[in-house]
Amino acid sequence: MEITLTVNGEKVTADVEPRTLLVHFIRDELRLTGTHVGCETSYCGACTIHLNGEAIKSCTTLAVQADGAEITTIEGLADGETLHPVQEGFWERHGLQCGFCTPGMIMQAAKIIEENPDPSEDEIRHGIDGNLCRCTGYHNIVKAIEYAAAKARGEEPEPAEWETV
Amino acid sequence: MVETKSVLGGAIRRREDPALIAGQGLYTDDVAPTGTLHVAFVRSPFAKAKILSIDTAEAAGMAGVKAIYTADDVRHLGLLPTQVAVRARPLLADGQVAHSGEAVAMVVATDRYLAQDAAEAVFVDYEAQEPVIDLKAAAAGDIKAHDDMDSNVIIAWTAGPFGDEDGIAKTRETIQAAKDRDDTVTVSIEMVNQRLVPTAMEPRSVVADYSPGYNRFHVHSTTQIPHALAGAIAKTFDLDNSQVNVTALEVGGGFGAKLNVYPDEILVAFASKALGKPVKFTESRREAAVNTIHGRGWVATATMTGTRDGQILGYELDGLADMGAYTQNFTAAIPFLGLFVGSGQYTMPTYFNVACVLTNTVVTDAYRGAGRPEAEYYLERIVDAFSREIGVDPAEVRKKNYFDKFEDAVSPIGFAMDTGDYGANLDALLEFVDYEGMKARRDAARAEGRLVGLGLSSYVEVCGFGPSGLSDLGFNWGAYNVDSAFNGSGLVRVGGDGKATVHIGTGPSGQGHQTTWAQIVSAETGIPVDNIRVISGETDDTPVGIGSFGSRSAAVDGAAAHEAAGRVKAKAAKIAAHLLEAAEEDIRFEDGVAHVAGSPDQSVTWAEIAKTAYHPHLLPEGMEGGLEAHAVFSPGNATWPFGSHICMVEVDPDTGNVDVLEYLTMDDCGNVINPMIADGQLHGGIVQGAGQALFEDAIYDEQGTLLTTSFMDYLIPTATSMPSFQMERTTTPTHVNPLGVKGIGEAGTIGSAQTVVNAVVDALADLGVKHVDMPVRPRRVWEAIQAAKEA
Known part of the structure; x- marks a missing residue:
């Protein structure tokens, strides 16, 4: 089936099999490999992208369902050379180790602070409850999102823990 | 910046x-050379079965299929190279299946979807046999994991101290004499340290590309041991190691699961050479659960004897460790790593005996901590139970029995340790967390009728292997054709x-x-x-x-x-x-x-x-x-990091749900290169250990089918599972390397599961609960509460 969609601001037309998963279309056809496959069941969130302004899991979405949609992947999140505040937060607060869950985690976090500019720790933790990380224990991911929210509000983030001891 | x-x-x-x-990080599955072929495996639904026939005719004619291989095609490559080869596995099941999920045939096609389609069309005729799944039943030995074996027990690791038969007998006599005294208390609990699925977020993946003109392989793999993989492939195909280049790009978490050479890595190389194309295999999550190693899987009884004022006079650990159906990289050596720390930070006479048992399940091997979390779990749980029995604060009991500050000491279990200052570390934790204040807050909550508990534990682990002299004892990488000891x-x-x-x-x-x-x-x-x-x-x-x-x-x-x-x-x-x-x-x-x-x-x-x-x-x-x-x-010794953890939990009496309210730590890994990274290792390690305590459980049914193969049924911690941490450290450098560093990758996991369970038991102690096995999921906790109430 032919589908047309906008990916990271560029219009894409492609012929796909009806059963092709959106994540495989993004990775294998468009060669945007920042979006990862971690479970194929929607639980881990490594495949999280933005579709028509919502954070969704692309491993349980068919490519044909994205016909006509506007998609942003991790590769399209930064504004040119300027990192998105969440990307900056993950770097500044050691919010990643192996980096495999990171793109999905960042895409989800970007939506959290867009919808709630000043989230509490509890709101952040619940907001990323559908994105699994096996390396960080989530501690520094929470700090990274707090940093990003502060930045996005135009405030100075709290100093890093290792700077206060 | x-x-x-x-x-x-x-x-x-x-x-x-x-x-x-x-x-823009590149992982193995991102590698896609032009013309790459894709692999899907046909896997056995039976835990133990004879393979009567494999019919590939229909599948071979399907769209995109380039080849289908069975044991007949790869038998000449030999068994999977392993380091501790007690029961090495075939690359594809050869007439016999020994665990469910074992690969029986390999389909290579032009596309991952087409490969999967064809795999489902391969018809395998099995004659199912009764498997042995339960660890105790396997040790009893009525049913064998493999019909040609006399016993499922392949080795037992016994110490007291290690390597000294006379010493072991004498230690047991000493402990028995202590038990026989009128003024001593003996506490004994059988505990399960359950089987886990390591679950790196990145499923394993391998891409092999053979160049006939140069007779060389280039293999991309999600591996923690690139040189061992290169050596294993070279050995398999009778090449020099320099004829194989292994590239491990970004690896999306390992935790020991990628510390193995797997049959699929060899098979993908074989297919690339046979077909003249790059060939890729990437696990699905469900497949990872039955194809990549598992961890833990012990049942053991811990017994501690001591005086009423808290002097420990003897400790015994007697149990079984589940190897799964074969032995791979370190499989049968994992309990040996537990034996290293069998006596922990303490000076009491210690007897340790863990038998390694084959079952018709997925192979177990090193999972973050590898033997040491198991050993420390049993020891620190029984220290806690002993303290409770004699009514002495668990911090006091620990301090009374620690080694004094030392440089170079020999543990009761028989191993030389580098440096330690355990009492100072625990004192630092107690001061950092305001231990008396924490106890007062717990007691105040209890006075309100809430089930709040405080869990304390300490650990010493052994890591940083190690001295090249271990090579002479067989600890080298010769099995993989790698000319290196552990240096x-x-x-x-x-x-x-x-x-x-x-x-x-x-x-x-x-x-x-x-x-x-x-x-x-x-x-x-x-x-x-x-x-x-x-x-x-x-x-x-x-x-x-x-x-x-x-x-x-x-x-x-x-x-x-x-x-x-x-x-x-x-x-x-x-x-x-x-x-x-x-x-x-x-x-x-x-x-x-x-x-x-x-x-x-x-x-x-x-x-x-x-x-x-x-x-x-x-x-x-x-x-x-x-x-x-x-x-x-080559370091003079392995390193021995240590630390103390404490946490507070609340149990919901109506549901049995456990909520971890606070978690605080004082770890000591010697000098620190980058404190941000070291703390990050602890965060993740602690949550993995807490994940074992709270949720994770690889569950088999009686037929040997793994029931926990997705995140819906194998629960790993999410962001709401644990609170943020409060951490401090003491610094006791090692002298066995010039940096004074000891290692931090596993410490959190080694120290945390027992901390959580100690807290849960503390919360329920007034009801009469003495132990709850991991994972302390709501139903199990609720049942423990009901049983205590009835008793």
Whole structure:
């Protein structure tokens, strides 16, 4: 089936099999490999992208369902050379180790602070409850999102823990 | 943003991150050479069965299918190379299946979907046999995991101390005498340390590309041990190791699950050579649960005897460890790693006996901590139960029985330990957390009728393997054709531009080596971190090394990089002295330049030194050109990090749900290279240990079907599972390597499961509950509450 969609601001037309998963279309056809496959069941969130302004899991979405949609992947999140505040937060607060869950985690976090500019720790933790990380224990991911929210509000983030001891 | 200058101990931001946060990090499944073929495996639904026939005719005719292989096609390649080969496995099941999920046939097709379609059309005729799944039943031995075996028990690790038969008998007599005394108390509990699925977020993946013209393989793999994989493939195909280049790109978490050479890695190489195309296999999550190793899986009884004032007089651990259906890399050696720390931080006579048992289940092997979390779990649970029985504060009991501060001591279990100061560490924790205040808060909550508990534990672990002399005892990588013991190896090269590369045989999976190795070399040479690039996970371009596992990389390979950097600096000093017409001993390195002591203006840059090194006619008479050094470093001992953890939990009496309210730590890993990264390792490690305590459980049914193969039924911690941590550290450097570092990768996991369970039991103790097995999921806790109420 032919589908047309906008990916990271560029219009894409492609012929796909009806059963092709959106994540495989993004990775294998468009060669945007920042979006990862971690479970194929929607639980881990490594495949999280933005579709028509919502954070969704692309491993349980068919490519044909994205016909006509506007998609942003991790590769399209930064504004040119300027990192998105969440990307900056993950770097500044050691919010990643192996980096495999990171793109999905960042895409989800970007939506959290867009919808709630000043989230509490509890709101952040619940907001990323559908994105699994096996390396960080989530501690520094929470700090990274707090940093990003502060930045996005135009405030100075709290100093890093290792700077206060 | 990123600081460009650092010394050891600086929390500089990771140099790995810019690519990873932009979605530009490259992982194995991202590799897609033109014409790549894709693999799907046909897997057995039975745990034990004879394979009567395999009909591939229909599948072979399906769209896109290039080849289908069975055992008949790959038998000539031999069994999977393993280090501790008690029951090595075939690459594909050969007439007999020994666990559900075992690969029976391999389909290669032009597309991952078509390969899967064809795999489902392969018809295998099985004759199902009764499997042995339960560990105790397997040890009893009525049913064998393999029909040709006399016993499912393949080895037992016994110590008291290790390697001393007379000593073991004497230790048991001493402990029995203590038990027989009127003034002692003995506490004994059988506990399950359940089987786990390691669950790196990145499923395993391998891409092999054979070049017939050069008779060489290039294999990309999600491996923690690139050189071992290269050696195993070379051995299998009768090649020199230099004819195989293994590349481990970004590896999305390892935790031991990628510390194995797997049959699929060999098979994909075979298919690439046979078909003349690049061939890729990437696990699905469900497949990972039955194809990649599991961890833990012990049932054991811990028994502790001591006086009513808290002097421990004896400890015994007697149990079984589940090996699964075969032995792979370290399988049967994992309980041996537990034996190393069998007596923990304590001085009491200790008897340890764990038998390794084959069952018709997925193979077990090293999972973060590997034997040490199990051993520390039993020990720290029984110390807690003993303390409770005699009514003495568990902190007091621990301190009373610790080794005093030491440099070089021998544990009761028989191993030399490097350095320790356990009492000071626990005291530091108790002060940091305001222990009396925590107890008062717990008691106040209880007074309100809430089930709140406090869990304390401490641990010592052993890591940083290790001394090359272990090679003579069989601890080497010869089985994989790798000519290396467990020592470290690092090469530092300064190029003509004065910038350095570190070539090292480690295999990182998120530990930040690109940052920390640069810090080590920068601290030694004064070359800025930004001018140092780390090359690892590329066997063509790194000295032989044995990868990243067992919290060993910093203490062993990091130390080798440090030694190599020192040698490069020594040569650079000679060149600088020549250029500056000064004495070599007066040369100082700072801020990327070498200057004469006391005369900062008299200086040359690393670039000028390096340029001279690569123009030998400019060098002092008799000096060779080039500016690099390779150091092979063998530490004097493994390292023994330690620490103390405490947490507070609340149990919901109506549902049995456990809520971890606070978690605080005092770890000691010796010197710290980058505190940001070290703390990150602890965060993740603690949550993995807490995950075992709270949720994770690989469950088999009686037929040997694994019921927990997705995140819906195998629960790993989410962001709402644990609170944020409060952490401090004590610093007791080791003397077995020049950096004084001990290792931090596994400490959190080794210290945490028992901390959580101790807290849960404390919360329920007033009801009469003495133990709840992991995972302490709501139903199990609720049932324990009901049983206690009825009793």
